[in-house]
Amino acid sequence: MMTLLNGPNTPFGRLAWVTALQLGIEVENRVIDVYSAGFLDALNPLRQIPTLVLDGNHALFDSRVICTYFHSLRPEAEIIPMSDWAVQTRWSLAVGLMEASVARTMEMRRQASERNTPAVAKHDQRIPRVIAALEAQAEEICDGRARIDRLATAVVLEYIDFRGVIDWRDTAPRLARWLENETTRPSLMASRPYDVLPGAAGDRSTLRSQMLGSTSS
Known part of the structure; x- marks a missing residue:
């Protein structure tokens, strides 16, 4: 499964996560502390979030690239009209x-x-x-x-x-x-920003499981 390295309240990372949820793309949203995430340097030399890890060694960034990649997996949804x-x-x-x-x-x-x-x-x-x-x-x-x-x-x-x-x-x-x-859109409700340290957030797995597989507009 792809992993989206993210923060609890970054709007850039939230947009990438919203796009995945809206398209029903299976991806793990992993909240990290970017300031201490030394491992991120090997994936993204900028050490910035969001970073989408496709496998152990390959990653995509920044948010626009990640959103466009998600769209390429579900082009029929037409979330990003490429020629508009x-x-x-x-x-x-x-x-x-x-x-x-x-x-x-x-x-x-x-x-x-x-x-x-x-x-x-x-x-x-x-x-x-x-x-x-x-x-x-x-x-x-x-x-x-x-x-x-x-x-x-x-x-x-x-x-x-x-x-x-x-x-x-x-x-x-x-x-x-x-x-x-x-x-009130489910993808936005599931990704609302919060201001806590990684690992201290409430469990969002239930709402996430409801969103995955849904491509409703």
């Missing part, structure tokens, strides 16, 4: 929002005296700007059918809520209404 460049661009936009939101979160964890204030200011400008761009495309995003740009948007908005990055709902009402329903 608007979808691909919205996916990139959502991933960029993940990057800015994670970077801001990490920066704000520093002592105030060590914080890169200009970097925080840049993120504080970029994050609402991207959300506004996604809101402007809500007609394409706010649909009930699973697709990579929609899944990525839901994942990053939930991460922003999880970390308290920004209050965004008043400026993006269509996305806010859509997210209320979208978060």
Whole structure:
């Protein structure tokens, strides 16, 4: 079985896991402490998660590559329309929002005296700007059918809520209404972020077993 090396709350890893669940692909989601995972260096020299281990010696990374690989195993689901460049661009936009939101979160964890204030200011400008761009495309995003740009948007908005990055709902009402329903999707419910050390999380095996084999949209 493939193994997805992941963290408890990374939006990049969550999107890869959501994609696998949505497609009904059999994969072990293994939460690790990336900072002490020396073994990861041989699989991914960047020592980053998510990393998908195909066998003992071969791995795929980053999240976009992993999601695309999962799609190649279930192309009939059409989660990633490879020739639809608007979808691909919205996916990139959502991933960029993940990057800015994670970077801001990490920066704000520093002592105030060590914080890169200009970097925080840049993120504080970029994050609402991207959300506004996604809101402007809500007609394409706010649909009930699973697709990579929609899944990525839901994942990053939930991460922003999880970390308290920004209050965004008043400026993006269509996305806010859509997210209320979208978060009840089983693949998203099964992968919700949590803030505990690896091995201390609750057992999600029951919900995982219900998801595997399901390709419902």
